[in-house]
Amino acid sequence: MFVQLYLSQWREFARDRMALFFTILFPLIFISIFGLLYGGGSKFDEKVGIVLEDQGPIGPQLASAIEGLTQTPAGQDADKNVFSDMKFSRGNASDLESQLQKGDLQALVIIPAGLSDSIISGKPMSVTVKVDQSSQVFAPFFQGVVGNIVQSVDQGITQSKPMLTMQVQSVLSSQIRGIDLLIPGILAMSIMQLGLFATAQPMIAMRTQGVLKRFNATPLPRWMLLVSYVAMRLTIGLLQTIIIIAVGKLMFDVAILGSIVALLGWLLLSILMFIAIGFFVAAIAKTEESGNAITQLINFPMLFLSGVFFPVTGLPDWLQVVVKAFPLTYTVDSLKQVMINAPPINTPLVNLVVQLGWLVVMTVLSIRFFKWEAR
Amino acid sequence: MTAIQVENLVKIYGPLRAVDGISFEVAKGEVFGMLGPNGAGKSTTTEMIEGLRKPDGGNIHVLGHDVLKNVEPIKQRIGIQLQTTSLFQKLTTRELVKLFASFYKNTLPVDEVIGLVNLEEKVNTASKDLSGGQRQRLAVAIALINDPDIIFLDEPTTGLDPQARRSMWDVVSNLQKRGKTVFLTTHYMEEAERLCDRVAVVDHGKIIALGKPQALIHDNFDETALEFSNDEQLPENLLASLPGVERVQNENGITTIYSKSVARTTNALMALVEQQQTELRGFTIRAATLEDVFLKLTGRRIRD
Incomplete structure (x- = not known):
């Protein structure tokens, strides 16, 4: 039946x-x-700007962690790090923002002034990530990765452990x-x-x-x-x-x-x-x-x-x-x-x-x- | 033995009493027909007997089982052809019969059933490529696959050309020869007269006449029709005064005399013809039909 x-x-x-x-x-x-x-492109080669206005200890940690995306952790194949060809540049907010508008940058991370002070005194503060949505493939990835970095930095603070324990997730282990x-x-x-x-x-x-x-x-x-x-x-x-x-x-x-x-x-x-x-x-x-x-x-x-x-x-x-x-x-x-x-x-x-x-x-x-x- | 027993069956759709207190019995081996116009309640009655529709009142017994209480054992022993059956369009005749065979405990061989409805040449044809008549016969084949005791045929020849209709009639006659009980609905009086042992004439959800087709005609009609071509040599008033004549009708050069006494009217008519020194052309004596019965009982024709 x-x-x-x-x-x-x-x-x-x-x-x-x-x-x-x-x-x-x-x-x-x-x-x-x-x-x-x-199918052609195999790696991200997008340009990202970082605006570091924070004078305290947390801002620079964050900035260098993001810039560290291009470096492949020891023991992993550099060819498999999709972010290894990315270019980072630092500058002031208005310059970089106009570059983002013009399409010279695909993303911008702004670490605002007073971030460290604010967090140390117990007030939450946020990092702004601006992404050019026209780069459909790159944008969500970059957002996710920065999100992970920020999260791990944040966890480091609340658990009052050294800042350097931050990690980047294994998103980077393959070519997307x-x-x-x-x-x-x-x-x-x-x-x-x-x-x-x-x-x-x-x-x-x-x-x-x-x-x-x-x-x-x-x-x-x-x-x-x-x-x-x-x-x-x-x-x-x-x-x-x-x-x-x-x-x-x-x-x-x-x-x-x-x-x-x-x-x-x-x-x-x-x-x-x-x-x-x-x-x-x-x-x-x-x-x-x-x-x-x-x-x-x-x-x-x-x-x-x-x-x-x-x-x-x-x-x-x-x-x-x-x-x-x-x-x-x-x-x-x-x-x-x-x-x-x-x-x-x-x-x-x-x-x-x-x-x-x-x-x-x-x-x-x-x-x-x-x-x-x-x- | 009673195959189907229906008592005071009622089905109501909103303000409409689609089936309004119908009762009848069908004996085993009988070909029983419901004759009536579209919307008379034939299909609704049929589907209630088949267990597909819940009645709003009344009792139904099929092969001794109460349909309302226990329809499952009945399903194994009846075969159903619905008014419109569309099946999987791209399956062939054999595949469809085989599929339905898998639903039943006891079945006839697939090829035998296809042979019973004369579809041997179309076993490998997809159902969408069959003609209307072939599709109806396929529906009958499927209804026969479980070697049922009762076969329900709902308007089996509606929409078929005369040849396909006659082919379907042969199928029904064969079923009768095999001792099957057949319950069919139709709005063709010729079909009912030809196929059915007994007929229930229905209108507006009620049975208005029930019996053998010839008996129904005799009970309602004692006139016989005498028909011939008339080119005015025989005036109507003369014909009307002949013995036994009830009514005379002239239509398109054809004269119909309704007579209660065929012998006396015929003899007098022949004498009149001789006296007028003319000739009768196309002279026939024809019996009244179920159509005439329906007309008399309702004042309407079945296919109005």
Whole structure:
């Protein structure tokens, strides 16, 4: 029963050229285009300005720690330090800021006057990092790295240990190119579209065309139909993501820095989550047309705002709040973390809890609202 | 033995009583038809018997099981063809029959079922590439896969061309020969007359007549129609005064005499023809049909 149902759906899918194109070929075309565009450059060679106005002990520590990014720690291959070709310059705020405006600098770190005094007397104070958002690949990385440095300096202060214990995270251990950044985004996009286009749409069609009704007239248990439907989508999802990763690896030698098992785990979680979201759309949409509209309504904002094509950190603050509500944001973030050690937006625990939460809530709501028959 | 027993069945959609107190029984081995116009409540009744829709009142027993309480054992023993069945578009005839076969405990061989509906030549054709009639026969094949005791056919020939319709009639006749109980709905009176042992004529959710097709016609109609081409040699008032004549109608040069006494009217008509020294062309004596019955009972034609 299960095998026949599963096979039937598989045949129906495999004989649909449109579906095949969008699930398998489309992401690959995407990778190829972006791979050719971004694949070339291997290291960051951006120029960064540092404004050091602080007279106390903390400011200079911070400045030299950032400048130290170009130096490769002993025992590591200098070729693998992506920041080793960066250029740092110091100067006053107005000069450097105008250089940043003109595009001569890609980032600027401002360590304000009185920082040390303020912190020593117990008042919090912040370092300003200005990044040229047009350098899409570099900007989020640099922000993340500086964030880490500032954090470790801060920890040094509160724990009243020597300042020199600061560390730079292992982000630097590999070469990160545009294509490496893009692959997690493409994976997340494919998974979302699997849930929306390959889960919601066919289910709505099966209901409006009376296929579900016909199945109901047989002894086939409903749960069996649903399980085979989900199993089939899960297979497509895993197949699709594996193909994308494999092609990325073979054609462009993309980075997978984290463990494969963890990667598969994150993929599995997000595939299930988007299948549940797809079921929810199928549950609330009455017709194929309204299903289509809802699908696009979900697809487009998430596709462009959740960090698939450009980083979430570049968005205005109010939009970041909106983006926090998108499940895809957490998918992209978790995949980027596990694949390329990208600076995290959320901790893995948050990514796990939020995605599990979506999965559970969507499943419950789908069960609550799902209709087996049109009208 | 009773295959289907329906008592006082009611289904309400908003202000509409779609099925309004329908009762009947279908015996095992019988071909039973529900005849009526679109919207009369045929499909709703059928789907309630099949367990696909919950009635708002009444009782249904199929093969001795209460449909409302325990539909699962019934599902194994009935075969259903819905009014519109669309299945996986890209699967072939054989693949679809095989898929449905996997849902049942006892099944007939896939190729035998395909043979029963004469689709041998289309076993490897995707369902979207089948004609309307072939798709309907595929739906019947799927309904037969579990060798059911009762087969439900909801408007099996609607939208089919005459040849495809006749092909479907052959399939139903074969089912009857194999001793199956067939429950079908139709709005073609010719189909009901030809296929059904008994017919329930329905309108506005109620059964307005129930019985053997010929008996229904005889019960409601004791007139017989005498028809011929008339080019005015036989005036209407003369025809109306012939013995046994109830009514005379002239339409497009065809005269129809409704007579309660065929022999006396015919004899008198022949005498009149001879006396007028004319000739009767295209003379036929035709029985009333279920269409005439429906017209008489409701004042409307079925396909209005």
